[in-house]
Amino acid sequence: MKKLISILLVLLLTVGLFSGCGKTEEQANSNQTGEKVLKIWSFTDEIKTMSVAFREKHPDVKIEYTMIPMTNGEYQTKLKSALQSGEAPDIIALEASFVREFIESDYLEDLSDLLPIAQELKTYQFTIDMATHDGKVKAYSYQATPGAMFYRRSLAKKYFGTDDPEKIQELVSDMKKFEEAAKIVKEKSKGNTYMVASVGDFTNLFFANREKPWVVDGKLYIDPKIDELFEIAKSFRQNGYEAQANQWQEGWFAGMNDSLVDAKGNPKQVFSYFLPTWGLPYVLMPNSSPKEVKIEGSDKTKKVGKDTSGDWACIRGPMPYQWGGTWIAVVKGTKNLELAKDFVKFATLDEENLKNWALGVYTNEYLKKIDPTIGDKLSQGPGDFVSSQKVVEEIVDKFDDASTSKFLAGQNSYRSFAEAAPYISLKLLQGTDDAIQRALNDPLNNYVSGKATKEQAIKQFKEAVKNTLPDLIVE
Amino acid sequence: MEQVLKKRKHSKINKNYYGYIFTAPFIIGFLLFSLYPLVYTFYLSLTDMTLMSKSYKFIGLGNFKKLFEDRFFIQSFLNTWKIWLINFIPQIGIAMLLAVWFTSTRLKIRFVGFWRTIFYLPNILMPATIAVLFFNLFSYYGPVNQIGVRIGLFKDAVDFFRSSAWTVSIVAFIQWWMWFGTTLIIIMAGMTSISPSFYESAMVDGANSWQMFTKITLPLLRPVLVYILVTSLVGGMQMFDIPYMLTDGRGSPNGSIMTMNILMYMKFSSNKGHIGAAASVGVMIFLVTSISALVIIKLLKEKESKREIKRINRGVEGYELHG
Numbered sequence: 001m002k003k004l005i006s007i008l009l010v011l012l013l014t015v016g017l018f019s020g021c022g023k024t025e026e027q028a029n030s031n032q033t034g035e036k037v038l039k040i041w042s043f044t045d046e047i048k049t050m051s052v053a054f055r056e057k058h059p060d061v062k063i064e065y066t067m068i069p070m071t072n073g074e075y076q077t078k079l080k081s082a083l084q085s086g087e088a089p090d091i092i093a094l095e096a097s098f099v100r101e102f103i104e105s106d107y108l109e110d111l112s113d114l115l116p117i118a119q120e121l122k123t124y125q126f127t128i129d130m131a132t133h134d135g136k137v138k139a140y141s142y143q144a145t146p147g148a149m150f151y152r153r154s155l156a157k158k159y160f161g162t163d164d165p166e167k168i169q170e171l172v173s174d175m176k177k178f179e180e181a182a183k184i185v186k187e188k189s190k191g192n193t194y195m196v197a198s199v200g201d202f203t204n205l206f207f208a209n210r211e212k213p214w215v216v217d218g219k220l221y222i223d224p225k226i227d228e229l230f231e232i233a234k235s236f237r238q239n240g241y242e243a244q245a246n247q248w249q250e251g252w253f254a255g256m257n258d259s260l261v262d263a264k265g266n267p268k269q270v271f272s273y274f275l276p277t278w279g280l281p282y283v284l285m286p287n288s289s290p291k292e293v294k295i296e297g298s299d300k301t302k303k304v305g306k307d308t309s310g311d312w313a314c315i316r317g318p319m320p321y322q323w324g325g326t327w328i329a330v331v332k333g334t335k336n337l338e339l340a341k342d343f344v345k346f347a348t349l350d351e352e353n354l355k356n357w358a359l360g361v362y363t364n365e366y367l368k369k370i371d372p373t374i375g376d377k378l379s380q381g382p383g384d385f386v387s388s389q390k391v392v393e394e395i396v397d398k399f400d401d402a403s404t405s406k407f408l409a410g411q412n413s414y415r416s417f418a419e420a421a422p423y424i425s426l427k428l429l430q431g432t433d434d435a436i437q438r439a440l441n442d443p444l445n446n447y448v449s450g451k452a453t454k455e456q457a458i459k460q461f462k463e464a465v466k467n468t469l470p471d472l473i474v475e
Numbered sequence: 476m477e478q479v480l481k482k483r484k485h486s487k488i489n490k491n492y493y494g495y496i497f498t499a500p501f502i503i504g505f506l507l508f509s510l511y512p513l514v515y516t517f518y519l520s521l522t523d524m525t526l527m528s529k530s531y532k533f534i535g536l537g538n539f540k541k542l543f544e545d546r547f548f549i550q551s552f553l554n555t556w557k558i559w560l561i562n563f564i565p566q567i568g569i570a571m572l573l574a575v576w577f578t579s580t581r582l583k584i585r586f587v588g589f590w591r592t593i594f595y596l597p598n599i600l601m602p603a604t605i606a607v608l609f610f611n612l613f614s615y616y617g618p619v620n621q622i623g624v625r626i627g628l629f630k631d632a633v634d635f636f637r638s639s640a641w642t643v644s645i646v647a648f649i650q651w652w653m654w655f656g657t658t659l660i661i662i663m664a665g666m667t668s669i670s671p672s673f674y675e676s677a678m679v680d681g682a683n684s685w686q687m688f689t690k691i692t693l694p695l696l697r698p699v700l701v702y703i704l705v706t707s708l709v710g711g712m713q714m715f716d717i718p719y720m721l722t723d724g725r726g727s728p729n730g731s732i733m734t735m736n737i738l739m740y741m742k743f744s745s746n747k748g749h750i751g752a753a754a755s756v757g758v759m760i761f762l763v764t765s766i767s768a769l770v771i772i773k774l775l776k777e778k779e780s781k782r783e784i785k786r787i788n789r790g791v792e793g794y795e796l797h798g
Contacts, residue, residue: 072720073724084529246615250617251615254616260616262632263620263621464730
């Protein structure tokens with residue numbers, strides 16, 4: 001009996017060993033039958049939606065889609081090692097925080113020949129600047145991502161006597177005024193309403209408005225704006241103008257549907273959030289409704305928070321900025337160069353596709369008709385701000401009564417973004433920005449919470465930069 | 476007769492090969508997946524190879540020179556030892572206590588298998604899951620703060636992951652919680668293999684539990700303890716997943732949970748991907764681990780043999796007294 005079992009086990013193991021090989025053989029076979037395979041790597045599902053839509057036009061193309069998260073930089077690391085070992089996919093998605101690293105490397109195909117199409121579509125110049133190195137355009141983006149400030153209308157009425165976007169904009173038109181407004185909010189709410197959820201919410205604004213880039217002539221340059229950021233951030237923390245609810249954490253989301261409760265059980269509210277174009281449909285809207293939470297010890301659920309839709313408004317805020325954005329590039333040496341280029345063209349420079357993308361044509365049902373295997377979640381809601389000024393101008397009126405506008409009590413956010421987008425410049429951006437700005441996190445927090453003096457914090461910052469970027473000169 | 480002899484010889488030679496054949500998969504696997512990467516890492520640590528460029532050159536010990544000037548390397552070295560010690564001492568202490576209780580013939584604790592399983596369970600969970608779980612539990616608006624403040628444990632909400640001391644304690648606690656079950660099982664296996672007749676004769680001689688533990692259990696358990704110490708040290712020096720996932724993957728706050736492995740990964744995943752610099756950290760981890768493991772084995776062995784001699788001498792004396 002024992003012998004029999006052990007023989008069976010050995011068999012099972014051997015089968016397991018060889019089953020791995022079987023699959024690759026299968027794949028190789030399908031390649032021979034003439035079906036073209038396009039390998040795509042990305043960190044968001046958006047590109048998957050794009051690829052399903054692409055297959056509607058190219059049914060003979062098979063797409064192998066791989067999604068890798070980028071929370072702590074896993075995607076970039078995986079991508080780099082794959083590029084070095086030559087096992088990279090055909091097409092890669094690149095996020096704003098690290099797109100420059102790759103554009104400045106020689107791993108990407110030159111896509112400058114698509115530039116005339118981009119000019120015809122009046123693609124926003126900053127999205128092209130971002131992907132240009134040595135006169136070569138190596139990637140294109142389907143979206144432009146100017147930032148805005150979203151605030152609660154009901155709270156504005158309570159504390160400022162008006163919820164009119166223009167008047168509120170005047171009250172927060174620069175950082176000094178923003179701080180004063182925060183003081184009013186705190187005093188009038190007796191500390192129960194915070195101006196922002198966390199200090200991290202407005203760091204982007206300071207980064208976007210520096211005079212010089214982080215690296216000048218191979219040396220770390222600390223812009224005066226960073227000094228300003230340190231002071232404002234400290235004032236917000238020490239005076240209790242912010243909720244200490246860090247971005248992308250539970251408390252941050254809880255502020256959106258009024259379910260934020262401090263440790264003593266007191267309900268707290270957050271007056272404003274700084275979010276870019278994509279932040280409205282992807283972050284603010286889905287989190288502004290009550291959440292069902294299981295009651296402990298029973299199967300029943302209870303609702304937490306309240307529906308805050310229609311209680312929001314959108315303004316420029318204290319300083320212009322942009323946040324995020326996804327670029328699509330072709331890896332050098334791909335066997336399917338033409339097909340890969342077609343994909344980039346379709347995803348970023350195709351008028352019809354961009355319109356469908358922005359207007360929410362790609363619903364789950366629509367995508368399922370093309371590929372029934374995608375599951376019930378993949379879809380693209382309306383409201384993403386696309387990279388082509390031509391398309392934006394054509395569709396902006398359609399958002400007058402879209403769900404995004406209803407959410408903002410009739411305000412057409414698409415129009416405000418359309419006004420802001422042409423003024424964005426990304427000339428300051430460099431490949432090392434992400435690493436440097438991450439290195440600033442801890443020192444900034446130490447200073448803000450009073451654990452370090454400014455000299456100590458700056459020293460910590462410089463040391464951390466030196467550690468992550470050994471080639472940089474830090475004085 | 477001759478034929479029989481030949482046959483016998485033949486079959487003997489054949490059987491001698493069996494050993495090689497059976498060990499071949501391991502040897503091949505070891506050479507390919509352990510020894511080769513190890514040697515290659517040593518080679519890489521002497522180059523300035525990066526992920527983003529295709530050419531590289533030899534720079535001798537340049538990487539190591541930079542490493543020893545780097546405050547972060549020293550810090551990560553100390554961090555790794557600190558977290559390992561904070562988790563290992565209670566780990567072995569509590570595992571030992573539980574093992575004594577569970578194997579004790581006097582206490583006769585019931586459902587030992589059940590408890591053992593419960594204690595082992597955390598080890599089965601994915602470290603990523605555990606890290607996310609604890610991150611949420613201890614977040615500023617998380618349940619630990621909510622409950623802690625309401626029952627009066629803390630005066631105000633604590634920002635756990637902004638305080639170095641708290642974060643280090645949480646990592647050490649997770650490591651302890653995940654691994655004391657394993658240690659417990661190994662110690663119990665060691666204890667049950669000690670012949671009960673030693674304890675019986677000790678009881679007849681009127682020894683109490685403490686004497687039995689220090690005079691019988693501990694000395695006979697020494698080989699097992701050496702094994703636990705060395706494996707835990709190797710694991711502890713390579714600590715990565717929990718501290719990496721718990722905060723920002725850079726050992727935040729203030730690099731307090733940046734272990735040597737995290738530093739290695741940081742060098743590898745920096746904007747250019749400094750493979751050479753990362754390999755030099757890897758070599759240092761290898762050296763630190765090997766040296767400390769050798770020291771542990773050597774120390775405990777020497778003690779053992781010295782004690783053995785003492786014990787024999789004492790035994791002889793005792794015998795004479797009795798006589």
